[in-house]
Amino acid sequence: MAKKKRQAPPSNHRSASASPQQEQGTTLKDMLSADVLQKLKAQSDEMKAAEEQRKLKVKTEADEARKKEQKRLENDMGYLLENSKQDWRKYK
Template sequence: MAKKDRRRSQDRPAVKEKASEPQGATLKDLLGADTISKLKAQAEEMKQAEAARKEQLRKQEEEAKKQEQKRLENDFAYLLENSDKNWSKYK
């Protein structure tokens, strides 16, 4: 058992050493500053578009709920089933 434990402990540092080695030039280093700023602007635009789309979807769902509630308020069977059964309060 002690031999297996030593082998495992020896393997782990080897993996960590490979991960800590420098990788070379990154994409940020390879691209120009203007290209990076354009990409950041595009990412911000995409985030804003996504937020606007989600807001519109939320408004549509809210409007659909209002329409459904309005329809249900005109349905006598629904009102009868969901009304308070204690009619003595309303005398």
């Protein structure tokens, strides 16, 4: 005996004509006034600029510390002897 194939119940698919914004309803951006949005954008820009300044400051401090350490090592005779090339023939 052959079994009958059952049809799957119709699923609730989105209709092709409905846009995603209509299904979501109102967004926070729609509910806020223009001046509040402008203030939030300005605050966001300020925070991004402050973060860039902080990153730049950290980078320059790291560069300065690296340069100081390199200068200190260049004045250390033991370090120079340990890290110098052992082929003295090319310096004759």
